[in-house]
Amino acid sequence: MATPSKQKHDTAKPTPASLGISTMKPKFQQYALPSKRHESFTEASVPWPKTSPVKVEDLVAAGLVYTGVGDSVRCYHCGGGLRNWETGDDPMEQHAKWYPTCQHVLITKGKTYIHCVEAGENPEHLSEQRPKVKQSSPDDLAFQQQQEAMQAAAEFGYSDESIRIAAGLFRERKGASSKFKGSDLVSILMEMEDDPDLALNADVLDSRSPATPLDQTESADDDLQSLVFENERLKASFNCKICLDNRADVIFLPCGHIVSCPQCAPALDLCPVCRKSIMGLVKAQFANTRIDVENDYGECDA
Structure with a gap:
């Protein structure tokens, strides 16, 4: 007797990264906190070039650490290096362009941001697509x-x-x-x-x-x-419980607690609330909070 064959599914199982979930640990955990990355620029034996066209604060936010050689920097998370900075360069965009799989960029900016950079779109226009809110006088x-x-x-x-x-x-x-x-x-x-x-x-x-x-x-x-x-x-x-400055919008997996901002989350191995191991990070998108140009992005018109 003939029996029906099993149907073959061509749809590939989505990876954590494709879902915006960060599961990899930083290569250089000691620089996971922004303050430590900032020290690599300000306390280096060879000073960071004063003529550099990019700001140290922007490099730190992009997850980059000074190597002490010229204007060469390296990502604390993926280990990717960047150098020869030019006027108009945005460290986060350049990071996303050359290392689109970096988990720091993924958890800080989100996969839509990375897709826009890869497509040659200016990610700054994403904030313009957000609905306008009434401005106070x-x-x-x-x-x-x-x-x-x-x-x-x-x-x-x-x-x-x-x-x-x-x-x-x-x-x-x-x-x-x-x-x-x-x-x-x-x-x-x-x-x-x-x-x-x-x-x-x-x-x-x-x-x-x-x-x-x-x-x-x-x-x-x-x-x-x-x-x-x-x-x-x-x-x-809503503030990050680590730096007490930025908005806490990173979900710890599998416990689901929201404790820290994207800049501080990679430095943690255990959830400060329940003490469970953090197996993954995903950026939360709040639908009912004020517009945050740095963190909230719409769809990319790629």
Whole structure:
């Protein structure tokens, strides 16, 4: 009796790299952290050429380490070398162009970025394809920055009233339209602790609108402070737990935790949350966060 033959599937099984998953460990693990790569340029026995047309910060972000010879650099992850830099060269693009399988480029920029570079497309145009968001007015941004500075000072344990007095003192010294930072307020607050008379002579009306009743102002300040605090808490929850600077958008496999940014993730062998071995990394793409030109990319028109 004839029996049906097994159907042969021509579709090849996708590789982890084709799915945007990094599974390879760096060749030079000691340079996995950006700070260590930066030291290779700043603390080398043979200085990095001052006439180089590319910035050290861009080379570090591209995963490149200084070899100490001319302008030659090498990737900490794939080991690929690059040299003879010219004006207009983008280290990340050149890295992706000559070493498209590098896991650092894959996890930092994503496979779409690599495909665009290979196709000769300018990856910078990808950010232009993202939907536009409503931009805040300069006045709104300035107000938000001032409130964030006051919140930063509040984290040192100072009262709202003391912070408003410090803001008033800052404007008395620098001008009514001057913008302060959290460090400026903390510096003045420390002066106030040493000299209590400063607070007595300060004009705190600058930090309020004179046309607004006091009780309404205090109520609005409390509400605003609560919103600012919640906003800072949410932003901090998305920060990389290693550098505390960049956004955490790398998924550890197989545990699935999101702990670090693409720059810090390769330096880890164990997940800091569950302590399980990290077998792979994949870059997360958040659909409901603000536009990030450096990290979020659309489809390439190749």
